[in-house]
Amino acid sequence: MTRLFPTEIEENLLDLLSDHPQTLRNCALTCRRWLPRSRCHLLRAVSLRTREDLASLCGFLDVDPQCRQWVRSVVMAPIVEKDTQLVLETFPVPSLAALPNLRRWEIRGADMSDPSRRRALLCHKATLARLGY
Structure with missing residues (x-):
């Protein structure tokens, strides 16, 4: 699957969600590429x-x-x-x-x-x- 956004943009979006654990959990379940960055914030x-x-x-x-x-x-x-x-x-x-x-x-x-x-x-x-x- 081709990326719609560069990795840096995706990571910046996940960083903005760092204070929203439920949203981060949903992101981690939605896209495999988002799992490591989401875990970083959740943990x-x-x-x-x-x-x-x-x-x-x-x-x-x-x-x-x-x-x-x-x-x-x-x-x-x-x-x-x-x-x-x-x-x-x-x-x-x-x-x-x-x-x-x-x-x-x-x-x-x-x-x-x-x-x-x-x-x-x-x-x-x-x-x-x-x-x-």
Whole structure:
């Protein structure tokens, strides 16, 4: 199939959609050429709400390790109705080191009164621009 637009134009259009995740998902499904650029934007800020979200992300990053470089922010915001601690205890803190460009890790709605849990978070303190809980 011949291209209607040069690659640079297509990438610029996808860049303009970086704040519209649903539109980027649709673009990624519409055209195979748009998938890498769409993924780059979709993975920039990852939100994990359930253990299934976490398992899905870990599985995806294991299958395509190149995508690890695009993750800049991870927000853990567990669904309140479910057991919040299950998500936090399942998250493998050492795996953060596998995300070379991670700059922000935020945990919402968690009880961080346990000193051992706080110490585990500090393993990445030198590279994170923001650590919130």
